[in-house]
Amino acid sequence: MYKSIVKQQIPFLDLRGQHQQIKAQVFEAFDQVYENTAFSGGYFVEKFENKFAEFCHTEFAIGVNNGTSALQLAIIALGIGPGDEVIVPANTFIATAWGVSYAGATPVFVDCTSDTWQIDPSKIEEKITSRTKAIIGVHLYGQPFNLEAIDEICKNHNLFMIEDAAQAQGANYKNIPVGGFGEMACFSFYPGKNLGACGEAGGITTNNENYYNALKSLRNHGCVERYYHDEVGYNMRMGGLEAASLNVKLNYLPVWNQRRKEIAAEYRKGVVNPHIRIQAQPVWADSIYHLFVIVTENREDLMSYLNDHNIFPGMHYPVPCHLQKAYKNLGYKKGDCPNAEYLAEHCLSLPMYAELSDENVDYIIDVLNAYNHG
Numbered sequence: 129m130y131k132s133i134v135k136q137q138i139p140f141l142d143l144r145g146q147h148q149q150i151k152a153q154v155f156e157a158f159d160q161v162y163e164n165t166a167f168s169g170g171y172f173v174e175k176f177e178n179k180f181a182e183f184c185h186t187e188f189a190i191g192v193n194n195g196t197s198a199l200q201l202a203i204i205a206l207g208i209g210p211g212d213e214v215i216v217p218a219n220t221f222i223a224t225a226w227g228v229s230y231a232g233a234t235p236v237f238v239d240c241t242s243d244t245w246q247i248d249p250s251k252i253e254e255k256i257t258s259r260t261k262a263i264i265g266v267h268l269y270g271q272p273f274n275l276e277a278i279d280e281i282c283k284n285h286n287l288f289m290i291e292d293a294a295q296a297q298g299a300n301y302k303n304i305p306v307g308g309f310g311e312m313a314c315f316s317f318y319p320g321k322n323l324g325a326c327g328e329a330g331g332i333t334t335n336n337e338n339y340y341n342a343l344k345s346l347r348n349h350g351c352v353e354r355y356y357h358d359e360v361g362y363n364m365r366m367g368g369l370e371a372a373s374l375n376v377k378l379n380y381l382p383v384w385n386q387r388r389k390e391i392a393a394e395y396r397k398g399v400v401n402p403h404i405r406i407q408a409q410p411v412w413a414d415s416i417y418h419l420f421v422i423v424t425e426n427r428e429d430l431m432s433y434l435n436d437h438n439i440f441p442g443m444h445y446p447v448p449c450h451l452q453k454a455y456k457n458l459g460y461k462k463g464d465c466p467n468a469e470y471l472a473e474h475c476l477s478l479p480m481y482a483e484l485s486d487e488n489v490d491y492i493i494d495v496l497n498a499y500n501h502g
Contacts, residue, residue, distance in 0.1 A: 138479050138488050140442035141320055145483035146384070150376055154326065157372035166368040169348070173371040177331070179378055180315075183298070184307035186333040188340040191366030192347050195294045195316025195330035199227025199264075201364065202312040202332055205342040206262060206288050208233050213259040217247040218448045218468035220266045224292050225449050227314070228264070234458070236260070237450035239465035243408035245269075245421070248467070249277040253285075262288035267296035267306055269444075270322065270388075270418035271409060275301050275309045290314065294330075297323040298385045300414035307333040312343075317374055322388070322418050323381050326373035329366050387482035388417040391489055395420055395478060398493035403430075403500070419444055423474040429501050431476060437495045442477035 147154070157172075166172055173191045181189035192198050208214060210232040216225050219240040228235040236255050241248045246268050263282055265273040275291075282289040291309055293299070294316035299306050307313040317329035334340055345352055350361025392415070396406060405423045409415060421444060424430045434441055448468040450460035462469060479492060 137438045137440060138484075138492065139440050140477060140479050141481055142483065143319060143324075143481075146481070147326075150380065153376045154373050157376050158369055161368040161372050164368075168367055169365045170368055172368045172375065173366045176366075176371040176374050176378070179375060180331060181333060183305070183378060183381075184313070184333045185305050186308040186313075187335045188333065188337070190332045190334075190340065190343045190347065191371060192330045192332065192343075193364045193366060194328045195314060195318065196223040196226050196230075197347075197362070197364040198294075198314035198316070198330040198332045199223060199290075199292065200230040201343055201346050201362070202290055202314050202339075203227055203231040203233065203262070204346060205339050206290075206311060208261045208288075211259060212261045213257060214261060215252055215255055215263045216449065217264070217266050217268070218450045218465040219245055219247075219445070219471055220268060220292065220449060221294070221445060222449055222452060222454075223294070223316075224264055224266055225455070233261070234259075235449070235455070237448075237455075237458075237460060237465060240467050240471065242467045242470075244271070244273075244410065244413075245407055245467070245471055246271070246273040247278070249274055249281060252278070252281055256281075256285055256287075260285070260287060262290055262311075264290045264292050265310075266292040266294075267299055269407065269415070269421055270295050270299055271407065271415035272296065272299050272301040272306050272413045274410070275306075279309065293333075294318075295321065295418035296416060297321065298381055299416045302412045303414070308335055311336065312339055317370070322385060322416055323374065323377055325370040325377075327367065327370045329370040329374065331366070384482040385416040388480060389415075391480060391482075391484055392417040392420055394486075394489050395493065398490075399496050401497050401499055404496060417480055420478045420480045421475050422478060423471060424476065425474065426501065427474050427476055430499060433499055433501065434476075434495065439479065439492055439495060441479065444475065444477050446472055448472045 218237040225235040289310035291313035350359040
């Protein structure tokens with residue numbers, strides 16, 4: 129018998145509660161964009177860039193059209209292109225690798241650790257060649273990766289470090305916000321993220337003014353002065369409506385992230401079923417729990433069991449990057465990244481959003497603890 133009974137379905141993610149509480153403010157912000165017809169770039173984007181740079185404790189932030197473009201532009205701004213290699217975790221969303229490929233470089237995949245599920249620093253140096261130019265670390269599921277370990281490798285081999293912070297708006301590494309540790313950090317503001325736009329958007333933070341100026345040109349057709357194009361650029365500006373929604377939401381993000389941490393703490397404390405394992409969290413990592421991922425030996429069985437109890441988890445990610453068909457030409461095979469492959473076959477993402485009630489969290493924990501199918 130469960131301590132709490134929940135009759136309604138509990139989805140992996142439900143954005144309606146968040147948007148209902150801020151709908152009036154967002155629509156008021158949209159009205160301002162309409163009044164000023166500032167639909168592409170402009171004042172509202174600049175306002176968000178300034179606010180987000182301050183939030184991340186960085187000198188600069190640049191708004192772009194999505195997180196994948198952020199990765200692509202960051203790599204291009206570093207001068208990385210055809211013939212170059214960039215080291216990437218095998219366990220990440222495919223966009224981390226797309227950014228490398230779109231710039232014409234080659235992603236080189238490295239396995240994750242067996243406990244944090246993030247890029248394994250001990251596996252990196254064997255993949256470094258004369259063509260290696262950078263390492264991308266991913267703050268996976270909202271938890272910072274081992275920044276100091278990766279930074280040391282980069283310094284020893286004269287490589288750039290890029291933070292893929294797409295899932296980590298507000299996370300801290302040793303009490304310092306992510307976003308300013310590498311040459312650049314790339315963020316996604318996809319609607320489902322902790323800080324999500326009403327539409328598609330992304331951003332890049334940096335403390336380097338030269339990168340900042342290069343990124344502003346690259347996102348805007350390669351020009352600083354209109355109609356004068358100094359380089360081949362891209363049409364990757366952030367929209368005014370997206371920026372306006374982000375300006376409103378950024379005010380709430382610390383509270384929303386804190387609620388996610390509270391839910392995660394309940395999961396960590398409450399789930400004691402030996403059939404279920406949770407992502408390890410080092411003492412230096414202050415996660416904002418974009419996702420709360422677990423592993424179990426029989427994922428399909430656990431998923432079916434949860435569905436029968438009106439709980440609908442997500443799955444991130446069922447195929448690791450190195451085994452994706454799109455990268456078949458690189459010659460990776462099963463067994464090359466065993467930890468990432470195991471995770472892909474055994475992981476589930478529990479419901480995680482700030483509006484989850486205590487009752488629902490208790491119910492999820494009770495149901496998980498009662499699972500005994502293995």
